[in-house]
Structure formats: C-alpha cells, structure tokens
Amino acid sequence: MSDSSTLTMTHKTGAYEIRVGQNLLDSVAGLLSSIGASGPIGIISNATVNELYGGSIREALSQAAFVTRTILIPEGEEYKTLASAEQVMSALIAQGMERSGTILTLGGGVVTDLGGFVASILYRGVKLVHIPTTLLSMVDAAVGGKTGVNHSSGKNLIGSFYQPDLVVMDVKTLETMQPRDRISGYAEMLKMGVIRDTSYLEFLVDHMDECLAAESTDILIQAIARSCELKAEVVEADEKEADLRRILNFGHTLGHAIESTLGYGVVRHGEAVILGMYGAGWLSNQVGDLSLEDWDKLSAMLRRIPLEFPQKSLNPEAIELATRLDKKVANSQLNFVLLHHLGEAYMQTGIPAVMIKLAVDAIRTAWEGRE
Ligand SMILES: NC(=O)c1ccc[n+]([C@@H]2O[C@H](COP(=O)([O-])OP(=O)(O)OC[C@H]3O[C@@H](n4cnc5c(N)ncnc54)[C@H](O)[C@@H]3O)[C@@H](O)[C@H]2O)c1
The missing domain is CATH 3.40.50.1970 (Rossmann fold)
Known part of the structure; x- marks a missing residue:
C-alpha cells in the first residue's frame, strides 16, 4: 500500500x-x-x-x-x-x-x-x-x-x-492532536461513506481503531485520500452548493442545532455530527424509505464511536427550535438530508417538528447510560 x-x-x-x-x-x-x-x-x-x-x-x-x-x-x-x-x-x-x-x-x-x-x-x-x-x-x-x-x-x-x-x-x-478532535474528523469521513460509498464505509468501520489512534499509518492516508476523493466528486459536480453539494450536510442539521444548544465549547463539531447522523438515519427509517436492515447497521456503527460529552442534556424542544434557525431553512422550509439506503442521500423538506423532537429522543435513548 x-x-x-x-x-x-x-x-x-x-x-x-x-x-x-x-x-x-x-x-x-x-x-x-x-x-x-x-x-x-x-x-x-x-x-x-x-x-x-x-x-x-x-x-x-x-x-x-x-x-x-x-x-x-x-x-x-x-x-x-x-x-x-x-x-x-x-x-x-x-x-x-x-x-x-x-x-x-x-x-x-x-x-x-x-x-x-x-x-x-x-x-x-x-x-x-x-x-x-x-x-x-x-x-x-x-x-x-x-x-x-x-x-x-x-x-x-x-x-x-x-x-x-x-x-x-x-x-x-x-x-x-487531541483524541476528541480526531473523533470529530473521523465523523466527517464516516459521513462521506454513509452518503456516497458503502465499501469505504465498511473500510472505516473495520479500521476505526487505526483512524482514531495517535500513530499515523498508511491506513489513515488511505482513509483521508478516499474521503477527499469522494468530496471532490460532489464538489466538482456542484461547486457553489446549488444542489448535490447539499448532501454533504448529512447529519449537520441536527448536528448544528445540538452544537448551538449545548454550546460550542461543550461539544466538538464532529461529535455533534455523529449524533446528528444518528437522528437523520432514524428519520430516514421513520419518515423515509431507509430499510430496517440499513438503519440497524448505521445505528450500530455510530454507537461504537467512543463519544465523551454530557448527552443527557440534549433538549428536544430547544434542538427542534434551533433546526429552524439553521441556514438550510429556505423559503420557510427546513431541508433535511436523509438516506434512501446506505450510500445514497437526498434532500427532504417538510419534516414535522414532532418527528424532529422524536429523533432527538431516539438519540438520547441510544446514548443515555453509555460510558
Ligand atoms: N470550509 C469548510 O468547508 C469547512 C468544513 C468543515 C468545518 N469547517 C470549519 O472548521 C472549523 C473546525 O476545524 P477543526 O475541527 O480543525 O478545529 P480547530 O481549527 O479549532 O482545531 C482544533 C484544535 O486543534 C488544535 N490543533 C490543530 N492542529 C493540531 C495539531 N496537529 N496538533 C495539536 N493540536 C492541533 C488547534 O489549535 C485547536 O485548538 C470550524 O470553524 C468549522 O466551521 C469548515
């Protein structure tokens, strides 16, 4: 290699x-x-x-x-x-x-x-x-x-x-780097796999330890290079975020809302994105067409990542409100990136507030009691 x-x-x-x-x-x-x-x-x-x-x-x-x-x-x-x-x-x-x-x-x-x-x-x-x-x-x-x-x-x-x-x-x-910052970067690589490439996703899950370890290895080089390649494909097709590029925001609508409600010093960007991906995956299964099999795979891989911050303070009402202030609200419509299946994402509008709050509840349930 x-x-x-x-x-x-x-x-x-x-x-x-x-x-x-x-x-x-x-x-x-x-x-x-x-x-x-x-x-x-x-x-x-x-x-x-x-x-x-x-x-x-x-x-x-x-x-x-x-x-x-x-x-x-x-x-x-x-x-x-x-x-x-x-x-x-x-x-x-x-x-x-x-x-x-x-x-x-x-x-x-x-x-x-x-x-x-x-x-x-x-x-x-x-x-x-x-x-x-x-x-x-x-x-x-x-x-x-x-x-x-x-x-x-x-x-x-x-x-x-x-x-x-x-x-x-x-x-x-x-x-x-600090270990928590490393997890933050790993989350963004994982996102690229979830929305664009399932074999890359499997590679990242198989090599999570190498990606999170302090040593720089060839595996890490390979993981970074593939993530950049996938991002390049999307950006080259839509440099100024008119359409396709918006799928890069998978996990970010809830992620940004979690970041802003918990406070930027409390949670790293990528840590919030991990929880946001969990919520978006849950919504994809509940209001979209993500199969239970794919949802089980996604939720299991996200829950394996060693996150350290007080997830219990997540507040569904405050987070739902914050999603409405997010920059992806266009013409009063909140855009969510959801998954048809692992490897394929799409934009969805009109998700009811109650489902967003339930997605935050699902995140809380998944992480509460974890070390
Ligand atoms: N332009 C984009 O497309 C885009 C995409 C994602 C994120 N961002 C932005 O990136 C920022 C977050 O970046 P970040 O996570 O790198 O955070 P950061 O730049 O705040 O760096 C995190 C910490 O790591 C330290 N640091 C940096 N390199 C280090 C190293 N090699 N060894 C030890 N410490 C090191 C920094 O001093 C800092 O304290 C946010 O402002 C976000 O908005 C931009």
Missing part, C-alpha cells in the same frame, strides 16, 4: 493537487515552487500549531530563499471573525505582503477557513496553499473551496468560494 497519495481536484477555473502522506512538510518548499509561488509567503497559524510545526516550515522555506511572514490568530472558534481577518490583513500589509505573494494556512479548520477568506479578498485574491493539521480540516475544511468567518448571528455567515492552489496533508502532524 502506498505511503502517499496525490489527488487532483478540478473546478470551474482550473485544478489543484491534494497531497496526502507522511513527512510532507519536509518537501514544502519544492511543492510551493511547483505551483509557481515566488513572492512573500504569509503563514497564517495559531500559537499551538506554529510552536509545533511553524519553525521547520519556515526553515525549509528560507533555505529555498522564500521570504516568510508569520501572523498568528488567537486560538478558538470565537476568533474566526471579520475582526480577526482584518487584523491579519493589516499585519500582512504592514509586513510587506505583495499581490504576487502566497497565503499559507497552517492549522485546523478555524485557520484554513479564516486564512482562505483572507487570501480571497486581500489584493482581490492571492495564491493560497492549505496545510491542514487536524483530521477534520484535512477531510473537510481545506478541501472544496469554502472559506469564511462567523458573525454574531451565526457560524460561517460571511465568506467566499475560493479554491486553493495546493493542499498539503502531512499525516504526521495528526500525531499531536
């Missing part, structure tokens, strides 16, 4: 490579040269990730005669704001960032979302390279071209579609 993988993501105006492998940070200077980067490199990161990986990247770049500027954003989702983006741009401009320069994001989804947004508007757009360092940012945030920041009224309300020129995923960086 290969210890690295290169995928090509095509989009309306071109294509870019996604490299997945071990020790790729060592080759970052060559990879930047391969996309024609020549001006200053503005590295956007946070203190934790910069401390771990920033030094070696800067050294490799300076040996190849690249000039770098490093701008750190404070750690946490609450700093993924327009104000932070403005501060980053002010610092880059003050430090001589040029139109010919390249933004290099180094971090999790908060950094890749904010850095990608900055790259899309600074000087009306500069080259962009993502180096995602969490599993979730590798399989989701850094692939597909959505960038953005939060607004006081909701998450990701301000942003742009802006494709990177290159994405470098060094699985070695995942070895320093």
